[in-house]
Amino acid sequence: MSKLLENLNAEQLAAVTLPPQAALILAGAGSGKTRVLTTRIAWLLQTGQTSPASLLAVTFTNKAAKEMLLRLGAMLPINTRGMWIGTFHGLCNRMLRAHYREAGLPQTFQILDTSDQLAAIKRLLKAMNVDDEKFPPRELQHFINGNKEAGYRPPNVEAWDDYTRQRVGLYAEYDAQCQREGVCDFPELMLRCYELLERNEPIRRHYQARFRHILVDEFQDTNRLQYLWLKMLAAHGSETPAAVFAVGDDDQSIYGFRGAEVGNMRDFEGEFKVAAVIRLEQNYRSHGNILDAANAIIANNSKRLGKNLWTDQGSGEPIRVYQAASDLDEARWIVEEIQQLVRDGASRSDIALLYRSNAQSRVLEHQLFSSGVAYKVYGGLRFFERQEIKHALAYLRLLANPDDDTAFLRVVNFPTRGIGARSLEQLQDAARSFNTSLYATVPHLSGKPGVAIGGFVRMVEEMRHVTSELPLYEIVDHILDTSGLRAHYKADREGQERLENLDELVSAARYFMNEADQPVAEGEEALPGDPLSRFLSHASLEAGDHQAEAGQDAIQLMTVHAAKGLEFDAVFITGVEEGLFPHEQSMNDLASLEEERRLMYVAVTRARQRLYLTLAQSRMLHGQTRYAMKSRFFDEIPEALLKWLTPRVQAWSAPSRFGGGQNAAPPYQNESVLAASHRSPPQKSRDLDGLRIGQLVRHARFGEGVIVAAQGSGEDAKVQINFGADVGMKLLMLSMAKLEPV
DNA sequence: ACGTTACCGGTTTTT
């Protein structure tokens, strides 16, 4: 046991060894959060305070759950298989499969991912003849999910206006459709599970008596429904509540936009009567200057639970700032800097390029590519989301649950088998009048459509018959051939990769049987459901890696959101500009501005040794050049921590070019401690009082603005300046206006 | 049934 607790600092030790009671651990970035969580579990088990079966640990992502299991397995000689450690949705799915009857679901209910759900909503609107201009499917999806995640069924939604009442009606229709088809969307898994516990006393009592310790990771990301679910499962308010051990960081709450409620932390502290909040503030990741900057930034937020990171590693290097003339120059400079770092011995995979929005990656990628620097972009299409994989899964879904209309429509005519829109319309009308699923309606269909679609149904029936006794991977292999999917992609000269992915699906099924879903050993708890249903759940709940093909040593490109939880030796935060970071759609109200600030805090705290902040004075966005001012976050970092690598700009502006046009980007000098690059000065140059296009200036009356264009020369020189939303665009005489470069 | 063209819209994202 002592070995387990070795090398923990005082706060970590206190957290790990807390008595069984509600606990809130405020774990700052890089403070050993995962370590505390897993050591806590190991300690509870090793000291015999609890058994693997009476413990539940919940995370947000599969990655985090896997990590926890892995580390736990390394700490203790126990079999972690069968333990209730997983994501919120994964655990709910497990419970619903075990009690599908009580939950009012078919045994083989299928899970709709976000795009399936959208398709289902579109189909509903069409069937009900609802104008999708008035009720945009995406908006409706957001409405439905938002309500589910707040715990509201249609009757509970407060609808004061007509429009909302109509949307509530559609919400109800949508739920009815899902029920008819035997499918659950993601929030439905949570809500249905919550209601199961709420309404079924024996089941509720069973789990409440069973789980004596509940551990929650990333508590700041929980939504209202997840909070209620935890409260229910923990038998909050009863004589014998479970001990909930919640770990989180309010300063890293960056998912408010998708329903996360940081307020849950405060509520938890109050409602669960947390005796002592433990703060993990010692950071083992970053050098002092980086932490000082992070602390200084986040200190500007109100409503914090309060926390200050510190390190004993020393201040380290200053934070390097580079202000480029354009997004292209920014990218170029970064790539040069990276090449220098690599020459100095840095490993590419320890360098990250972070950005606020995905659109920014394009220029960076282009520059990396043309310089021959290996890089990896995170956040693309995932394996189980690929078109060909979704098609194959749709056949499998029909085998498991023929009432799944989403799956039916996806493949009834793919590969093409002469079933057109008109036939399907007829089928959908008939299904509506019979109130049966499409599949079940087919036998009632007469005429030519009946024959064509009947053929499809017979094919699926045949598949089901032939595969009924086969192991999972052979089922998958079989449907790929019988459905004609393989043949289809084989005939397509661009289908090679898709074919390979289909083969990969067979491998995934084989792997799933062998590894992820082994038959249970003696005394272990069996996972509910048949192998096929389990595999399909797995595919929906764990859509696969974010196309990060491992192996090659490459620069890591990702959004700041995607970087949460990761760390790198060197981090470049790019596009640190007003309007981009903070994003313009989040600059205007305090709550979202504070989320942007937390995002910046997350970004900064990713760096171990070296942090770069870069920005560009002009940037191509949505097809037009935009000029931005430096981000307000710069003003929140003590000047002494920053090292500006951009020298004071000397105006190198030729009148002929100054007026805009193709070559409006002003030349500049570049002087980096690391990568001194030499660019030839322009042929014609002229000092315009230290001003140039893209330059940020201050005007006595109008405040700060950006020079957008200029015209004329000498006495007649005029500059056009954008002073932001309040003042707007101004054309000023250069000789009259007193402009100060900022 | 499938290809072409016109339009729109455009943070962040896991399950």
Place this chain on the structure above:
DNA sequence: CCGGTAACGT
């Protein structure tokens, strides 16, 4: 600017 979708034409 660029991708995704919808409507249109063959």
